[in-house]
Amino acid sequence: MLSHPEAPSDEPRSKRAAILDAAAATFCKEGYAGASIDAIANTAGVSRQTIYNQIGDKEKLFKAVVAQLTEYSSARFFAILETFPTEPRNLEQELTAFAKRLLEMSCCDQHGKWLLRLANMEGQRHPDLFAAWRQYGPGRKYPAIAARFAQLAHAGYLEVDDPTLAARQFMALVSADIRFDMQFGTRPSQAEVEANAESAVRTFLRAFAPR
Amino acid sequence: MLSHPEAPSDEPRSKRAAILDAAAATFCKEGYAGASIDAIANTAGVSRQTIYNQIGDKEKLFKAVVAQLTEYSSARFFAILETFPTEPRNLEQELTAFAKRLLEMSCCDQHGKWLLRLANMEGQRHPDLFAAWRQYGPGRKYPAIAARFAQLAHAGYLEVDDPTLAARQFMALVSADIRFDMQFGTRPSQAEVEANAESAVRTFLRAFAPR
């Protein structure tokens, strides 16, 4: 059968997945230049040659990693966004639960963490790649959340002038504490995540609840 | 004269400074592994040998860069903290001006930007180095700001239960928009900085002003 090097769809799934996972981890830990193909192959439990066969040179490998992380992370986010409390019975409680889900997904999830790290590290080097990420990532996340807040405001649950601003500030508050721990690879504890979500939502509602 | 390799204090100031600046820029752009000594020497307009004479191997160079950036950035921050409006006549206006100063210093200043980037990129690789940074950086910043907010609360200008939390959320709101642009090296415009400071302070005060 044909096996396009670009879209090897299904067959070599597990090998390819192992390679991409190992590559993501290694790129994150060592940076693009510092990540050697040998190290990646070793981590993936795969011969170096297999990487060249399946994916291609280092540049293509990097792009494939970013593409996969972007897709995966974006899918997770929009799945969670479906659980936004559009018609809340207890706004604070349900918004807090939503914030917790978001934190657990966005900050403690390895893929999202890796993607953010790679964007920070190699953003200048591959501007085209991460321009796409920016559009699919933050560029679609904020408007999506903003729409939900606008909905809440329209229904009288909130008092917001600028939903986009509210969305950005909500995200900023929710991920306030986490960024440092996250960037260092130290996973914040469950208790920290919950406490942070609670205080973030409390402050957010103090600012945007109807008077 | 003695010329300690560790503390060459004054004499070779300009060469050493040029080296450290070039090294910081190159490490930021290329990562630790990707930054070659030749490239750094070239950028600094200096012979490669001079780097080895003045500072030592790559590891020492990196440590020297981080140390200098940490010191510089910390000094700038605490200088600006002196201008915190402890006895405000118009709280919103003065706090906004303070936020603008903070943004201009912390986000648009090259050294702070570089330090943050290096911490994100190489934090896992040099945990000891950045543990020190964490203590001197965020670890001292937040308590310092928290103390000011506690002061304001005690004087009746604010209504905060947990000053440390308020400080973290203040910083999160202030730097909400900027992070993305900053990480990508694109400097946010003056107008963006000001708009962000204003909306951040407005939201902060809506949450923490006395009812």
Add this chain to the structure above:
DNA sequence: ACAAATTTGGACACTATTGTCCAATCTGTC
């Protein structure tokens, strides 16, 4: 102008990495 220190550029050995080639081996399918 002289002497001391510093800087320079180039050569050097050494190591690491990339990407390719290939024969041997393993895999699953008929």
Add this chain to the structure above:
DNA sequence: GACAGATTGGACAATAGTGTCCAAATTTGT
């Protein structure tokens, strides 16, 4: 069991980077 395709390990040239050495050139202090 035989076959095709994928996989492996190892060898390979080419390139790039690190850190050292040294003699010549340059800057610096006096």
